[in-house]
Amino acid sequence: MRGFRGYIIVRVLQSIFTVLVIATILFFLFRAAPGDAVDYMIDPTFPPEVKEQVRARFGLDRPVSEQYVKYMWNLLQGDMGISFFSQRPVTREIADRVWNTLILALASFLIAYPLGVFLGAILATKRKTKIDSGGITFSLFFRSAPLFWTGMIFITIFSIKLDLFPYGRMREIGYEADNLFQTYFSLDFLHHLILPAFVAGLYLAALPMLLMRNSVLETLDEDYIELARAKGLKEREVLFRHGVRNAILPIVTAAAVYIGLALGGMAVIEVVFSWPGLGKTIVDAVTAKDYPLAQGAFIILAIMVSVMNLVADLLYGYLDPRITYTKS
Amino acid sequence: MDLIKTIFRAILSDRLAIFGLVVIILFIFAAIFAPYVAPYEPREIIKDTDTGLVAKYKPPSLKYWFGTDNLARDIFSQVVFGSRIALVVGFLSAILVVFVGTNVGLVAGYYGGRTDNFLMRIVDIAYAIPFIPFAVLLVALLQPSIKNLILVMALLMWRAPARVIRSQVLSLSQRPFVKSARVAGASNMRIIYQHIGPNILPFVFLYIPISVGWAIIAEASVSFLGFGDPRVISWGGMLQIAFASGAMRIAWWWTLAPGLAIVLVVISVYFIGRALEPLANPQLLK
Numbered sequence: 067m068r069g070f071r072g073y074i075i076v077r078v079l080q081s082i083f084t085v086l087v088i089a090t091i092l093f094f095l096f097r098a099a100p101g102d103a104v105d106y107m108i109d110p111t112f113p114p115e116v117k118e119q120v121r122a123r124f125g126l127d128r129p130v131s132e133q134y135v136k137y138m139w140n141l142l143q144g145d146m147g148i149s150f151f152s153q154r155p156v157t158r159e160i161a162d163r164v165w166n167t168l169i170l171a172l173a174s175f176l177i178a179y180p181l182g183v184f185l186g187a188i189l190a191t192k193r194k195t196k197i198d199s200g201g202i203t204f205s206l207f208f209r210s211a212p213l214f215w216t217g218m219i220f221i222t223i224f225s226i227k228l229d230l231f232p233y234g235r236m237r238e239i240g241y242e243a244d245n246l247f248q249t250y251f252s253l254d255f256l257h258h259l260i261l262p263a264f265v266a267g268l269y270l271a272a273l274p275m276l277l278m279r280n281s282v283l284e285t286l287d288e289d290y291i292e293l294a295r296a297k298g299l300k301e302r303e304v305l306f307r308h309g310v311r312n313a314i315l316p317i318v319t320a321a322a323v324y325i326g327l328a329l330g331g332m333a334v335i336e337v338v339f340s341w342p343g344l345g346k347t348i349v350d351a352v353t354a355k356d357y358p359l360a361q362g363a364f365i366i367l368a369i370m371v372s373v374m375n376l377v378a379d380l381l382y383g384y385l386d387p388r389i390t391y392t393k394s
Numbered sequence: 395m396d397l398i399k400t401i402f403r404a405i406l407s408d409r410l411a412i413f414g415l416v417v418i419i420l421f422i423f424a425a426i427f428a429p430y431v432a433p434y435e436p437r438e439i440i441k442d443t444d445t446g447l448v449a450k451y452k453p454p455s456l457k458y459w460f461g462t463d464n465l466a467r468d469i470f471s472q473v474v475f476g477s478r479i480a481l482v483v484g485f486l487s488a489i490l491v492v493f494v495g496t497n498v499g500l501v502a503g504y505y506g507g508r509t510d511n512f513l514m515r516i517v518d519i520a521y522a523i524p525f526i527p528f529a530v531l532l533v534a535l536l537q538p539s540i541k542n543l544i545l546v547m548a549l550l551m552w553r554a555p556a557r558v559i560r561s562q563v564l565s566l567s568q569r570p571f572v573k574s575a576r577v578a579g580a581s582n583m584r585i586i587y588q589h590i591g592p593n594i595l596p597f598v599f600l601y602i603p604i605s606v607g608w609a610i611i612a613e614a615s616v617s618f619l620g621f622g623d624p625r626v627i628s629w630g631g632m633l634q635i636a637f638a639s640g641a642m643r644i645a646w647w648w649t650l651a652p653g654l655a656i657v658l659v660v661i662s663v664y665f666i667g668r669a670l671e672p673l674a675n676p677q678l679l680k
Contacts, residue, residue, distance in 0.1 A: 083515070084518050199409075202410075202668075203410070206665070210657045210664060212614045212630070212633075215649070215656065326521075330528075331524075331525075333527050333615075337618075345527055348527040349527070352621075360531065364524075364527055367527060375521055375522060
């Protein structure tokens with residue numbers, strides 16, 4: 067393994083391994099679930115012969131090791147079984163939800179990150195003033211508030227009292243899209259997206275803001291800032307052209323990890339806003355004991371998070387030339 | 395003992411951290427003396443003494459500080475009792491999370507090589523598991539209870555302190571005092587806990603308040619999603635009932651009170667955490 071290319075290969079293989087381990091954990095977790103899986107699929111009062119048929123159909127009469135091999139083999143081919151509840155393939159059930167979650171997470175992120183970075187840079191220059199402690203308190207407030215609660219409060223204010231935004235679902239009730247394009251590219255969709263994305267954005271903005279504040283504070287101690295000031299540059303120019311540009315590197319690399327974490331955290335927002343994403347699917351499926359659906363949605367979410375973590379690592383290695391990949 | 399003194403000095407020199415400490419102490423008192431602080435039984439259905447009718451959906455007033463819910467139960471009393479669950483889950487989870495994270499970080503960073511590689515792969519896996527969905531899944535499969543909630547936190551959240559402490563230990567292990575201890579014949583255990591351990595204590599104490607905050611929010615989220623312990627009153631559970639019963643339209647106070655309690659406790663531990671940050675990273679002091 068030599069250089070950056072070798073490093074990429076190793077990290078990709080590690081990520082695949084990670085996902086396979088998570089799939090394995092899920093397999094055994096669901097096997098350990100109390101009760102008979104067949105009872106969730108059909109009425110428990112059905113005669114035993116019918117139960118045996120169902121059991122055979124889903125391969126539940128085979129030994130666990132055989133089931134496991136088949137499960138992993140199917141998974142590698144993109145087959146995640148059949149939903150107990152809808153009797154449709156899990157992959158079909160969750161295909162749209164992947165996009166719904168991704169769009170919501172990305173929209174929140176695009177609100178949170180630039181806002182956080184900008185405010186963080188401002189706060190760094192207002193160190194030990196009322197603005198600094200006020201800004202920190204404000205952002206920590208939204209960091210301390212559970213996402214679902216902020217969502218409920220915003221719905222109460224902006225949807226119910228002021229009637230500015232719709233809440234719940236992605237489109238008007240009764241709307242049926244013919245294709246993906248129609249679902250996402252419309253004012254109605256945007257209108258439904260703003261409130262949940264903004265609520266999540268407020269929560270997510272705190273971390274880049276605090277990171278940026280510390281990073282700029284560290285940078286402002288450097289000699290080249292001293293030099294820029296000595297050259298007679300305006301304070302604003304010193305801050306943005308010299309301070310921020312150098313301070314932003316660790317924040318950029320933190321971004322990918324952050325999207326990964328945000329993806330998992332979207333679950334509560336999706337529930338509050340009835341947003342048909344992966345997180346809500348998992349919660350609903352677990353409640354309905356639709357284990358194949360919950361399992362499939364979870365694996366897809368875990369894959370998305372692993373990909374973001376991988377991107378973060380590679381980005382970090384790419385952007386920071388001080389890191390070497392050869393073993394000494 | 396010196397470290398305890400330093401920690402208190404750090405907290406007392408920061409106005410926000412003092413505020414946090416006072417709030418936490420108040421909540422601890424409310425939790426311990428809940429039956430004396432709460433004006434009503436938390437599950438008691440209140441009848442209005444004037445009209446004789448059931449007092450449901452009453453807005454905040456002198457009589458019902460935070461109003462009443464759909465079953466005419468006093469929300470302030472429920473919030474007071476809910477602080478017990480929040481604090482127990484928060485502090486017990488934090489201690490477990492930091493205990494596991496610190497030890498994994500110490501062992502991985504000190505031994506390095508294969509041990510480090512193996513433990514860091516587990517950290518990677520823990521980082522790839524979306525927390526709230528996993529917590530919902532596990533708690534649902536194991537049966538919702540306080541014990542299982544704490545278990546879930548301990549199972550996943552140790553990843554953050556483990557990673558940070560490992561990188562600290564990695565550089566500490568190269569320092570002369572560790573090498574001289576090894577030459578002097580100290581055992582690995584002794585080097586890890588007697589020589590390296592004290593140097594990473596600031597990080598340990600930094601991660602306790604942070605983990606308390608995470609755990610309280612996580613518990614509230616899981617309860618809100620319907621997988622909390624059904625036998626106890628918790629803030630997340632209150633919000634779940636408020637959400638499911640459509641209280642956002644009828645009774646804003648029902649949503650407001652438990653949420654503000656969560657914010658107050660969590661922001662307080664974060665304030666304390668912020669005051670401890672310079673102990674772990676002295677560069678921030680300047």
